[in-house]
Amino acid sequence: MTIVRSCRWLMPALLAGCTSVDGPRPVGTVAALPAASVATPADRFGPLFEAVQMRRIFPDGKTFVDAVPKRADAALLADFRKGNFDDAGLKAFVLANFDVPGLDPVPESDHGPRLPIERHIAELWPHLTRDPVTPPAGSSALAVKDRFVVPGGRFRELYYWDSYFTMLGLVADGRKDLVESMLDGFVDLVERYGHVPNGTRSYYLSRSQPPFLYLMMGLSQNRDPKVATRRLAALRREYAFFTSPERSVRLTDGAVLQHYWDARTSPRDESWREDVETANVAGRPARGTYGDLRAGAESGWDYSSRWLADGRTLATIDTTNILPADLNSLLWGMERAIAEGAAAAGDLATARDFADRATKRGAAIDRWLWSEAEGRYGDYDVRRQVLRKGVTAATAYPLFVGLTTAPRATRVAATIERQLLAPGGLRTTAVDTGQQWDKPNGWAPLQWIAVAGLDRTGNRALADKIATRFLATVEREYAASGKLVEKYDVEQVKPGGGGEYPLQDGFGWTNGVTRALMKRGGR
Numbered sequence: 001m002t003i004v005r006s007c008r009w010l011m012p013a014l015l016a017g018c019t020s021v022d023g024p025r026p027v028g029t030v031a032a033l034p035a036a037s038v039a040t041p042a043d044r045f046g047p048l049f050e051a052v053q054m055r056r057i058f059p060d061g062k063t064f065v066d067a068v069p070k071r072a073d074a075a076l077l078a079d080f081r082k083g084n085f086d087d088a089g090l091k092a093f094v095l096a097n098f099d100v101p102g103l104d105p106v107p108e109s110d111h112g113p114r115l116p117i118e119r120h121i122a123e124l125w126p127h128l129t130r131d132p133v134t135p136p137a138g139s140s141a142l143a144v145k146d147r148f149v150v151p152g153g154r155f156r157e158l159y160y161w162d163s164y165f166t167m168l169g170l171v172a173d174g175r176k177d178l179v180e181s182m183l184d185g186f187v188d189l190v191e192r193y194g195h196v197p198n199g200t201r202s203y204y205l206s207r208s209q210p211p212f213l214y215l216m217m218g219l220s221q222n223r224d225p226k227v228a229t230r231r232l233a234a235l236r237r238e239y240a241f242f243t244s245p246e247r248s249v250r251l252t253d254g255a256v257l258q259h260y261w262d263a264r265t266s267p268r269d270e271s272w273r274e275d276v277e278t279a280n281v282a283g284r285p286a287r288g289t290y291g292d293l294r295a296g297a298e299s300g301w302d303y304s305s306r307w308l309a310d311g312r313t314l315a316t317i318d319t320t321n322i323l324p325a326d327l328n329s330l331l332w333g334m335e336r337a338i339a340e341g342a343a344a345a346g347d348l349a350t351a352r353d354f355a356d357r358a359t360k361r362g363a364a365i366d367r368w369l370w371s372e373a374e375g376r377y378g379d380y381d382v383r384r385q386v387l388r389k390g391v392t393a394a395t396a397y398p399l400f401v402g403l404t405t406a407p408r409a410t411r412v413a414a415t416i417e418r419q420l421l422a423p424g425g426l427r428t429t430a431v432d433t434g435q436q437w438d439k440p441n442g443w444a445p446l447q448w449i450a451v452a453g454l455d456r457t458g459n460r461a462l463a464d465k466i467a468t469r470f471l472a473t474v475e476r477e478y479a480a481s482g483k484l485v486e487k488y489d490v491e492q493v494k495p496g497g498g499g500e501y502p503l504q505d506g507f508g509w510t511n512g513v514t515r516a517l518m519k520r521g522g523r
Contacts, residue, residue, distance in 0.1 A: 040203040041065045041140055042269045044073050048080045053272035057091045058100075060501055062154050062270040065203055067098035069138040106152050106506045108482030117478050118518060121511045122173050124484075128152055128508060129178065133200070140269075142200040145188045146181035151486070152506015157200040158185065160209035161300050162509050164216050165445045169512030171219055172519045179219055183231075186213055190234040195241040198298060203269035207262040207298040211242055211330050214337040232341040239334055242327075249323060249382055255364035257323040257380070258331060262294030274500050282315040295319035299327070300445075302499075304437035305429055306379055306392055312433050322388065323380040325369050329397035332361045362403055369398075375411035377404075391419045392429045393446040399453030409457035416450065417462050424490035425470030426450050436499035442470065442490035444513035451517065467517045474514050484510045 041064065042049050051057075052064045069076055076097055085093055094100065107127060114120070128149045135141040141157060148158045149166050163186070167179050189196050196213060198204035217231055247261045265287035267275035275293050279286040296307045296319040306324070309316035335358035342350035368380050371387050377395045378387045395412055398404040404412070420427045425442040432439050447470045454463035473488050477495055483505040487496035495503055 038202050038205055040205075040269050042203070042266065042272065045077065048077060049269075050272070051085075051090060052094060054276065055087055055090065056273060057087060057094060060154060061272055061274065062501070063100060064094065064098075065140055065201070065269045066156065067094070067100045068136055069098050071097065073138070101156065104153065104156060106483070114479060114482060117475055117484075118173075118515060118523070120478070120482075121169065121484070121515055124506070124511055125149065125170065125173065125175060125178070128506060128511075130158075133157075140202045142189075142197070142202065142205075144185050144200050146185040147178060148182045148185055149178060149508055150506075151504070151508035153486075153504030154501060155199075155504065155506070155508075158182070159199045159508075160186075160196045161212050161445070164212040165448060165509035165516075166512040167216060167219050168448065169515035172512075172515040176221060179216075180222060183216055183220055183222075186216065187231055187234045190237050195238055201270075206264040207260075207294055208238075208241065209298060209300050210326060211238060211334055213238055214334045217337070228341065229345065232338065232345065235334060235338050235341065239331070239338060242331060242334075251364070251368060253364075253367070255360065255368065257328050257361070257364055257368065259320055259323050259382075260295040260298045260327060261320060262291060262298055264294060265291045268294060268297060271500055278314055278317070282317075289315070289317065292317045292319045292321075299324065301428075301437040303435045304392070305390065305431045305433050305435065306388065306394070306437070308433070308435075311389065311431060314435065318383070321381060321383050323368065323382060324394065325365070325377040325379055326394040326397040328361060328365055328369065329377075329401045329403055332358050332365065332403055333401040335361060365398065365403060370408070375408075375415045377412065390429060390431055391415055393420060393426055393450060396446075396450040396453040399457045399459075400449045401453075402456060404457065406457060409453075409459060413454055413457070413459040413462050416454075417465075421462070421465060421469075422490040423469060424473035424488060424493040426466050427490060434498055436487065436496065438498075440489045440491035441487050441496040441498065442473070443487050443496075444470075444507075444510040448513045448516060451520070455520075467521060471514065471517055471521075474510065484514065486510065 053061055058064055080093065083089070083093065106124065130148055130150055132146055133141055133144040135143060144158055149163070149170070150156055151159060151162050163182055167182065170176065170178050186196050193205060195208045198207050198209050214235055243258060247258045248256050249259065250256050267290055275290055278293065279289040282289040292307070296302045296317060299307070299319065303314055303317065305311050307317050307319040307322060308314065309318045335354045339351045339354035339358065342354065369377050369387070371378055374391070376391045377398050379394070381388045395415065399409050399412060419430050422440070422442065426447050427439045428441050428443060428446060429438045447466060451463045451467045454460070473490060473493050474484060476493060477488065478484060484507050485495050486504045486507045488494070489496045497503065
């Protein structure tokens with residue numbers, strides 16, 4: 001098979017011309033990214049940035065990258081170079097020269113008798129809603145033209161795939177105004193950068209997140225033809241980004257599938273020290289490790305045994321070697337959505353083209369990402385030319401987007417019930433590695449993907465079990481602490497753990513999925 005990528009070291013603006021290792025084989029096109037010229041805090045502050053992050057001046061690496069300098073970068077760096085700071089002195093220097101953000105505390109329901117959880121969530125929406133953003137000079141924030149909802153805690157900007165699950169709750173609570181404003185903001189981001197960034201920060205621009213934009217558009221009730229034309233154009237541009245050559249692999253039968261990717265090969269600004277420490281023990285060129293860590297962050301599953309070559313150790317991460325079931329299912333859905341949008345606009349040639357692309361992708365998913373022996377969808381390991389071992393919650397994505405057949409959906413449902421169903425909801429994987437996207441954690445978005453996919457394919461009884469158990473988990477913690485949190489331990493039915501930062505509360509996608517599951521159950 002041919003891996004259609006060999007130019008990772010080039011600037012993103014040149015990546016559109018990247019060829020495969022055995023000659024030109026373009027399988028997608030993508031415009032030069034304006035993001036290539038946007039400097040991140042690591043680019044701007046160099047030795048000061050590295051000192052702050054590597055010496056862990058702040059417990060959370062995201063703190064400094066969200067700080068806003070009080071004066072020009074050059075003057076700051078000149079003064080930094082004059083000093084010989086110990087840790088306390090370095091922190092004092094940063095606090096004197098930057099506006100450093102703190103966590104935005106999320107209100108808890110009053111102690112004593114709690115508000116009903118649906119009322120508590122309704123009262124959280126205004127707290128999590130942000131007005132349009134015009135960043136101050138020197139900020140890493142990107143401009144956002146419309147109002148939007150943030151996840152909460154350290155996540156103080158607009159995030160991509162989080163927002164779809166948040167929107168489910170906004171729809172349930174009648175806040176379709178926010179759904180429309182967030183959609184307008186996402187379309188604007190695609191028009192400016194060629195894709196929706198992971199989040200609205202300069203250090204997130206080199207990657208995206210799972211492409212849920214077409215599904216967000218499906219929540220809209222705006223039928224204005226001009227709006228539809230603009231949104232369709234944005235989807236086509238996003239599709240070009242996700243199917244560009246460096247993201248694509250041509251398999252032995254000629255089929256092409258995609259993997260996650262990030263154009264940069266440096267440590268992530270927001271997790272600099274963690275990435276350097278991982279690369280130091282990886283036993284391979286650091287750029288490759290950094291690229292795979294970044295691609296893992298684009299997947300949203302940062303991190304999981306899915307991306308680990310040995311299935312257990314982060315240092316073996318090889319995300320760009322994997323053709324994932326979730327990403328390719330979403331791209332199939334996007335192809336179908338573009339075909340339908342083009343047909344509605346009278347562009348029949350484009351409609352036929354994208355319908356054909358979806359047909360080919362569906363056949364490739366059926367051949368390469370399905371295990372007949374195990375009754376599951378999985379992730380294809382390009383280097384080893386096998387389906388990667390282990391069932392994960394990503395097996396529900398073909399059901400969720402409407403790709404699979406009824407017999408296969410029934411088999412997937414049996415596999416999910418046997419291996420992933422836990423007392424508190426759906427496990428993320430069947431492997432405990434200490435990474436946050438593995439067992440025992442369960443995440444709100446994956447509960448929804450599974451429940452909606454099982455509902456769609458007639459497996460209602462299992463969908464009911466997952467929904468009921470996860471709602472009970474959320475409500476139990478809410479009763480105990482007054483909080484809805486980012487993730488849950490669905491085996492012990494308590495708040496989740498693992499990852500690079502403390503457990504966050506707020507929490508956008510948990511609020512959204514909880515409300516959507518309650519509405520599904522008639523509550």
